[in-house]
Amino acid sequence: MDKRSGKDGVSVDWILDLINPGTSPSQLTHIYDQICTKYDKNAASLNYEGPAIAAEEIARMIPEEQRQQVRVLDVAAGTGWVGSQLHQKGFTNIDAVEPSGGMMNILNNTGVYTRKYQEFIGFGQCTVAKDSYDVVVVCGSLCRGHIPVEGINYMIQVAKPGGLVVILMRKECLLTAEEYKDKLEAHMDHLQKTNVWQKEVKKTVANYFCGKEGTVFIYRVL
Numbered sequence: 001m002d003k004r005s006g007k008d009g010v011s012v013d014w015i016l017d018l019i020n021p022g023t024s025p026s027q028l029t030h031i032y033d034q035i036c037t038k039y040d041k042n043a044a045s046l047n048y049e050g051p052a053i054a055a056e057e058i059a060r061m062i063p064e065e066q067r068q069q070v071r072v073l074d075v076a077a078g079t080g081w082v083g084s085q086l087h088q089k090g091f092t093n094i095d096a097v098e099p100s101g102g103m104m105n106i107l108n109n110t111g112v113y114t115r116k117y118q119e120f121i122g123f124g125q126c127t128v129a130k131d132s133y134d135v136v137v138v139c140g141s142l143c144r145g146h147i148p149v150e151g152i153n154y155m156i157q158v159a160k161p162g163g164l165v166v167i168l169m170r171k172e173c174l175l176t177a178e179e180y181k182d183k184l185e186a187h188m189d190h191l192q193k194t195n196v197w198q199k200e201v202k203k204t205v206a207n208y209f210c211g212k213e214g215t216v217f218i219y220r221v222l
Protein backbone atom coordinates (compact mmCIF):
# COMPACT_ATOMS: atom_id res chain seq x y z
CA MET A 1 0.00 0.00 0.00
CA ASP A 2 1.29 3.42 -0.94
CA LYS A 3 1.93 5.30 2.32
CA ARG A 4 0.77 8.49 0.58
CA SER A 5 -2.48 7.25 -0.80
CA GLY A 6 -4.77 9.94 0.63
CA LYS A 7 -6.44 12.19 -1.95
CA ASP A 8 -4.45 15.16 -0.64
CA GLY A 9 -1.18 13.24 -0.31
CA VAL A 10 -1.77 12.55 3.40
CA SER A 11 0.18 9.58 4.75
CA VAL A 12 -1.98 6.57 5.70
CA ASP A 13 -0.25 6.57 9.08
CA TRP A 14 -0.11 10.34 9.56
CA ILE A 15 -1.14 9.92 13.21
CA LEU A 16 0.64 6.64 14.01
CA ASP A 17 3.88 8.10 12.62
CA LEU A 18 3.81 10.65 15.47
CA ILE A 19 3.72 7.88 18.11
CA ASN A 20 6.65 5.82 19.34
CA PRO A 21 6.81 2.98 21.92
CA GLY A 22 7.56 5.49 24.72
CA THR A 23 4.66 7.86 23.98
CA SER A 24 2.65 8.28 27.19
CA PRO A 25 -1.16 8.79 27.26
CA SER A 26 -0.70 12.48 28.11
CA GLN A 27 1.78 12.90 25.24
CA LEU A 28 -0.73 11.22 22.91
CA THR A 29 -3.38 13.70 24.06
CA HIS A 30 -0.96 16.53 23.32
CA ILE A 31 -0.47 15.11 19.80
CA TYR A 32 -4.25 15.05 19.26
CA ASP A 33 -4.53 18.61 20.61
CA GLN A 34 -2.02 19.66 17.94
CA ILE A 35 -3.62 17.84 15.00
CA CYS A 36 -7.29 18.23 15.92
CA THR A 37 -8.06 20.94 13.36
CA LYS A 38 -6.66 18.75 10.55
CA TYR A 39 -8.32 15.53 11.71
CA ASP A 40 -11.62 15.67 9.84
CA LYS A 41 -10.12 16.80 6.53
CA ASN A 42 -7.28 14.25 6.62
CA ALA A 43 -9.50 11.36 7.72
CA ALA A 44 -11.96 12.17 4.92
CA SER A 45 -9.18 12.32 2.36
CA LEU A 46 -8.08 8.83 3.50
CA ASN A 47 -11.60 7.47 2.89
CA TYR A 48 -12.19 6.71 6.56
CA GLU A 49 -15.54 4.91 6.54
CA GLY A 50 -15.32 3.46 10.08
CA PRO A 51 -17.88 5.83 11.67
CA ALA A 52 -20.44 5.24 8.89
CA ILE A 53 -19.96 1.47 9.22
CA ALA A 54 -20.29 1.73 13.03
CA ALA A 55 -23.60 3.58 12.73
CA GLU A 56 -24.84 1.06 10.17
CA GLU A 57 -23.95 -1.88 12.43
CA ILE A 58 -25.56 -0.30 15.51
CA ALA A 59 -28.69 0.64 13.55
CA ARG A 60 -29.01 -3.01 12.44
CA MET A 61 -29.14 -4.04 16.12
CA ILE A 62 -31.52 -1.31 17.40
CA PRO A 63 -34.99 -0.89 15.84
CA GLU A 64 -35.88 2.61 14.68
CA GLU A 65 -38.59 3.10 17.30
CA GLN A 66 -36.07 2.55 20.14
CA ARG A 67 -33.34 4.87 18.87
CA GLN A 68 -34.44 7.96 20.81
CA GLN A 69 -34.49 6.04 24.09
CA VAL A 70 -31.32 3.98 24.00
CA ARG A 71 -28.32 5.52 25.71
CA VAL A 72 -25.15 5.40 23.61
CA LEU A 73 -21.59 6.07 24.81
CA ASP A 74 -19.05 6.90 22.09
CA VAL A 75 -15.64 6.03 23.55
CA ALA A 76 -12.52 7.82 22.23
CA ALA A 77 -15.01 9.91 20.31
CA GLY A 78 -12.45 12.25 18.73
CA THR A 79 -14.16 15.03 16.78
CA GLY A 80 -17.52 13.26 16.96
CA TRP A 81 -17.84 11.42 13.66
CA VAL A 82 -19.50 8.32 15.12
CA GLY A 83 -22.05 10.35 17.09
CA SER A 84 -22.87 12.45 14.02
CA GLN A 85 -23.46 9.33 11.93
CA LEU A 86 -25.61 7.80 14.68
CA HIS A 87 -27.62 11.02 14.98
CA GLN A 88 -28.41 10.84 11.26
CA LYS A 89 -29.89 7.40 11.94
CA GLY A 90 -32.21 8.70 14.65
CA PHE A 91 -30.12 8.20 17.82
CA THR A 92 -30.51 11.25 20.08
CA ASN A 93 -29.17 10.14 23.46
CA ILE A 94 -25.41 10.07 22.86
CA ASP A 95 -22.58 10.80 25.30
CA ALA A 96 -18.83 10.92 24.65
CA VAL A 97 -15.54 9.98 26.31
CA GLU A 98 -12.49 11.74 24.85
CA PRO A 99 -9.21 12.71 26.57
CA SER A 100 -8.06 15.43 24.15
CA GLY A 101 -9.47 18.88 24.88
CA GLY A 102 -8.78 19.95 21.29
CA MET A 103 -10.72 17.03 19.80
CA MET A 104 -13.47 17.57 22.39
CA ASN A 105 -13.88 21.24 21.35
CA ILE A 106 -14.58 20.16 17.78
CA LEU A 107 -16.89 17.38 19.01
CA ASN A 108 -18.84 20.00 20.98
CA ASN A 109 -19.62 21.82 17.75
CA THR A 110 -21.42 18.77 16.33
CA GLY A 111 -24.22 19.44 18.84
CA VAL A 112 -25.14 15.74 18.96
CA TYR A 113 -23.58 14.79 22.32
CA THR A 114 -25.20 15.37 25.71
CA ARG A 115 -22.66 14.46 28.40
CA LYS A 116 -18.95 14.64 27.70
CA TYR A 117 -16.27 12.98 29.82
CA GLN A 118 -12.70 14.10 29.28
CA GLU A 119 -10.76 11.01 30.33
CA PHE A 120 -8.69 8.03 29.20
CA ILE A 121 -9.91 4.49 29.24
CA GLY A 122 -7.78 1.49 30.08
CA PHE A 123 -5.61 3.15 32.74
CA GLY A 124 -7.85 2.76 35.79
CA GLN A 125 -9.67 6.09 35.50
CA CYS A 126 -13.49 5.98 35.17
CA THR A 127 -15.87 8.76 36.15
CA VAL A 128 -18.70 7.36 34.02
CA ALA A 129 -21.37 5.62 36.13
CA LYS A 130 -21.41 1.82 35.91
CA ASP A 131 -24.22 -0.09 34.12
CA SER A 132 -25.42 3.05 32.32
CA TYR A 133 -25.43 2.49 28.56
CA ASP A 134 -27.39 0.34 26.12
CA VAL A 135 -24.63 0.71 23.52
CA VAL A 136 -20.94 1.43 24.11
CA VAL A 137 -19.01 1.94 20.87
CA VAL A 138 -15.36 2.47 20.06
CA CYS A 139 -14.22 3.10 16.51
CA GLY A 140 -10.78 3.81 15.08
CA SER A 141 -9.11 4.00 18.47
CA LEU A 142 -7.80 0.50 19.03
CA CYS A 143 -4.53 1.12 17.30
CA ARG A 144 -0.86 1.36 18.21
CA GLY A 145 -0.23 3.58 21.25
CA HIS A 146 -3.92 4.22 21.90
CA ILE A 147 -6.36 2.18 24.03
CA PRO A 148 -4.81 -0.80 25.86
CA VAL A 149 -6.60 -4.18 25.99
CA GLU A 150 -7.75 -3.26 29.53
CA GLY A 151 -9.97 -0.60 27.93
CA ILE A 152 -12.39 -3.41 27.08
CA ASN A 153 -13.12 -3.83 30.81
CA TYR A 154 -14.08 -0.15 31.05
CA MET A 155 -16.52 -0.52 28.16
CA ILE A 156 -18.15 -3.54 29.80
CA GLN A 157 -18.32 -1.79 33.17
CA VAL A 158 -20.25 1.22 31.82
CA ALA A 159 -22.60 -0.88 29.66
CA LYS A 160 -25.90 -2.05 31.17
CA PRO A 161 -26.37 -5.80 31.62
CA GLY A 162 -27.93 -6.79 28.28
CA GLY A 163 -26.27 -3.80 26.56
CA LEU A 164 -24.00 -3.96 23.51
CA VAL A 165 -20.28 -3.31 23.24
CA VAL A 166 -19.40 -2.47 19.63
CA ILE A 167 -15.76 -2.38 18.53
CA LEU A 168 -14.45 -1.36 15.11
CA MET A 169 -10.78 -1.38 14.24
CA ARG A 170 -8.39 -1.80 11.35
CA LYS A 171 -8.00 -5.52 10.68
CA GLU A 172 -4.25 -5.09 10.39
CA CYS A 173 -4.11 -3.56 13.90
CA LEU A 174 -5.91 -6.59 15.35
CA LEU A 175 -3.48 -8.95 13.63
CA THR A 176 -0.17 -7.10 13.82
CA ALA A 177 -0.12 -4.35 16.50
CA GLU A 178 2.03 -5.50 19.41
CA GLU A 179 -0.66 -4.39 21.91
CA TYR A 180 -3.42 -6.52 20.37
CA LYS A 181 -1.86 -9.39 18.41
CA ASP A 182 -2.54 -12.63 20.38
CA LYS A 183 -3.86 -10.50 23.27
CA LEU A 184 -7.07 -8.67 22.38
CA GLU A 185 -9.04 -11.64 21.10
CA ALA A 186 -7.58 -13.87 23.84
CA HIS A 187 -8.95 -11.40 26.41
CA MET A 188 -12.31 -11.22 24.64
CA ASP A 189 -12.53 -15.02 24.55
CA HIS A 190 -11.66 -15.21 28.25
CA LEU A 191 -14.50 -12.78 29.02
CA GLN A 192 -16.85 -14.96 27.02
CA LYS A 193 -15.71 -18.15 28.80
CA THR A 194 -16.24 -16.48 32.17
CA ASN A 195 -19.78 -15.38 31.18
CA VAL A 196 -19.05 -11.66 31.21
CA TRP A 197 -20.34 -11.19 27.69
CA GLN A 198 -21.52 -13.10 24.64
CA LYS A 199 -20.23 -12.58 21.09
CA GLU A 200 -23.01 -11.65 18.66
CA VAL A 201 -20.96 -10.52 15.65
CA LYS A 202 -17.42 -10.80 14.38
CA LYS A 203 -16.91 -9.83 10.79
CA THR A 204 -14.53 -8.32 8.32
CA VAL A 205 -15.79 -5.25 6.48
CA ALA A 206 -14.39 -3.82 3.24
CA ASN A 207 -13.27 -0.19 2.80
CA TYR A 208 -13.01 0.59 6.48
CA PHE A 209 -10.06 2.93 6.10
CA CYS A 210 -8.03 3.83 3.07
CA GLY A 211 -9.63 0.99 1.10
CA LYS A 212 -8.40 -1.50 3.71
CA GLU A 213 -10.47 -3.98 5.68
CA GLY A 214 -11.80 -3.43 9.17
CA THR A 215 -12.97 -5.84 11.86
CA VAL A 216 -16.29 -5.38 13.66
CA PHE A 217 -17.04 -7.05 16.99
CA ILE A 218 -20.39 -6.81 18.75
CA TYR A 219 -20.77 -8.35 22.21
CA ARG A 220 -23.79 -8.46 24.52
CA VAL A 221 -22.93 -7.91 28.17
CA LEU A 222 -24.42 -10.60 30.42
Ligand SMILES: C[S@@+](CC[C@H](N)C(=O)[O-])C[C@H]1O[C@@H](n2cnc3c(N)ncnc32)[C@H](O)[C@@H]1O
Pocket residue numbers: 015025028029032050051075076077078079080081082097098099100103119120121122138139140141145146147148
Ligand atom coordinates in the same frame (compact mmCIF):
# COMPACT_ATOMS: atom_id res chain seq x y z
C1 LIG B 1 -8.07 8.11 15.43
S1 LIG B 1 -9.03 9.00 16.61
C2 LIG B 1 -10.64 8.28 16.34
C3 LIG B 1 -11.73 9.22 16.75
C4 LIG B 1 -13.15 8.80 16.42
N1 LIG B 1 -13.57 7.64 17.16
C5 LIG B 1 -13.31 8.55 14.94
O1 LIG B 1 -13.66 7.43 14.55
O2 LIG B 1 -13.11 9.50 14.16
C6 LIG B 1 -8.50 8.24 18.12
C7 LIG B 1 -9.04 8.95 19.37
O3 LIG B 1 -8.77 8.10 20.50
C8 LIG B 1 -8.50 8.94 21.60
N2 LIG B 1 -7.78 8.12 22.59
C9 LIG B 1 -6.50 7.68 22.52
N3 LIG B 1 -6.20 6.93 23.59
C10 LIG B 1 -7.32 6.89 24.35
C11 LIG B 1 -7.65 6.26 25.59
N4 LIG B 1 -6.76 5.52 26.28
N5 LIG B 1 -8.90 6.43 26.07
C12 LIG B 1 -9.82 7.17 25.41
N6 LIG B 1 -9.56 7.77 24.24
C13 LIG B 1 -8.33 7.64 23.71
C14 LIG B 1 -7.69 10.07 21.00
O4 LIG B 1 -7.66 11.22 21.84
C15 LIG B 1 -8.40 10.30 19.67
O5 LIG B 1 -9.38 11.29 19.75
